[in-house]
Amino acid sequence: MSNAFTKYVKILGRGKKGSRTLTTEEADHAMSLILSGQVESEQLGAFWMLIRIREETIDETVGFTEATRQFLSEKEVLGLEIDLDWPAYAGKRNELPWFLLAALALADSGVKVVMHGHVFKGEERIFVEEAIRALDLPICHSCMEIKENITQKNFAYIPLQDIDSQLSDMMDLKYTLGLRSPVNTVVRMMNPFVASHSVHGVFHTGYDILHISASEQLNDPSVLVFRGGNGEAEVNPERDVTLWKWKHGVASWTSWPKAEKEHKRLKHHLDLSRLSDHWSGKQIDQFGEQAVRQTIASVAGLIHDVVSHDECLVLADQIWTNRDRNWLSEPIG
Structure with missing residues (x-):
């Protein structure tokens, strides 16, 4: 697996003084890595639970959602307008x-x-x-x-x-x-x-x-x-x-x-x-x-x-x- 995701776990888990929330761009990239299958199960569990402890921010929510929408848009298109x-x-x-x-x-x-x-x-x-x-x-x-x-x-x-x-x-x-x-x-x-x-x-x-x-x-x-x-x-x-x-x-x-x-x-x-x-x-x-x-x-x-x-x-x-x-x-x- 790629080590690209490791940095996001580090950002979240460096302790009270060293950790911080993700930017929108970081959250987008992290979710893209997850959905492309480049993340180990241990990394995934740690990642979500570190965020769960403090709850997700607006920027993180936006980034996760943008990546998910992009990922789904590349699948089969419905081709029908939904209200x-x-x-x-x-x-x-x-x-x-x-x-x-x-x-x-x-x-x-x-x-x-x-x-x-x-x-x-x-x-x-x-x-x-x-x-x-x-x-x-x-x-x-x-x-x-x-x-x-x-x-x-x-x-x-x-x-x-x-x-x-x-x-x-x-x-x-x-x-x-x-x-x-x-x-x-x-x-x-x-x-x-x-x-x-x-x-x-x-x-x-x-x-x-x-x-x-x-x-x-x-x-x-x-x-x-x-x-x-x-x-x-x-x-x-x-x-x-x-x-x-x-x-x-x-x-x-x-x-x-x-x-x-x-x-x-x-x-x-x-x-x-x-x-x-x-x-x-x-x-x-x-x-x-x-x-x-x-x-x-x-x-x-x-x-x-x-x-x-x-x-x-x-x-x-x-x-x-x-x-x-x-x-x-x-x-x-």
């Missing part, structure tokens, strides 16, 4: 992935949505891929399959493994190292199919600012970031939410009050049939109703340049009312 990039990597711990219904409703209204995610096996979370499989929605494994699904239903889901196996393997370093790495930020930022808009859900305080600041430096066209339910891009109706936007070259934020004054989540009833029942109208879910409504409103506001919470809710209600109630199957098994 909305929806990364889904956190998993839901104490409720269902209601954001999936929000994404499907937006797709049914004409928004071309590509969702991508990853499953951490053995964790007590419901990852969106599990819900997609249970509802008998297709899983894409190639650009061709994404095209087919977007053409038919305006919605496609693809696992990270099928976007790039190296990124998937780096996510799975959690099993070896015991901690998640900054790759979790990269896969949310990478927008692999160059969509016009992107929505990022984050969990920890400060990561919303990190994402928006990095989006500014990356000159992204349109990004929505907020601290969502368990870290997914889903508005938790039981909490106030601050929505950060980067659009038209301007960063802005707005706060929405919680939609539910009482706790209505059913963390001990995670039957996926609640999703299909709510979609079809067979059974209105008290928590899901507001989670879906507020999430649709937040994303529709980004896409349609609407700022007012009330106006966003009007849009959301129109989108939800006009959905095809027969789209989803009853959960399998």
Whole structure:
């Protein structure tokens, strides 16, 4: 292996006085070396954990993302304009992935949505891929399959493994190292199919600012970031939410009050049939109703340049009312 990567481990690990963060250019080059297979597994683990201890900087995030986007651009080209990039990597711990219904409703209204995610096996979370499989929605494994699904239903889901196996393997370093790495930020930022808009859900305080600041430096066209339910891009109706936007070259934020004054989540009833029942109208879910409504409103506001919470809710209600109630199957098994 090349010794070119060794210097980056040294920069990060020289101790309290000698270490420093990476510049954008250094982070870009380091990620390029990783994705080109020029890094030993020991180097890779040390590199990510040294950054994980203090958390990644804006410059590092920009560099990692630029290198990842460049690397992915050299793969098979989708050849289709996508409206909305929806990364889904956190998993839901104490409720269902209601954001999936929000994404499907937006797709049914004409928004071309590509969702991508990853499953951490053995964790007590419901990852969106599990819900997609249970509802008998297709899983894409190639650009061709994404095209087919977007053409038919305006919605496609693809696992990270099928976007790039190296990124998937780096996510799975959690099993070896015991901690998640900054790759979790990269896969949310990478927008692999160059969509016009992107929505990022984050969990920890400060990561919303990190994402928006990095989006500014990356000159992204349109990004929505907020601290969502368990870290997914889903508005938790039981909490106030601050929505950060980067659009038209301007960063802005707005706060929405919680939609539910009482706790209505059913963390001990995670039957996926609640999703299909709510979609079809067979059974209105008290928590899901507001989670879906507020999430649709937040994303529709980004896409349609609407700022007012009330106006966003009007849009959301129109989108939800006009959905095809027969789209989803009853959960399998």
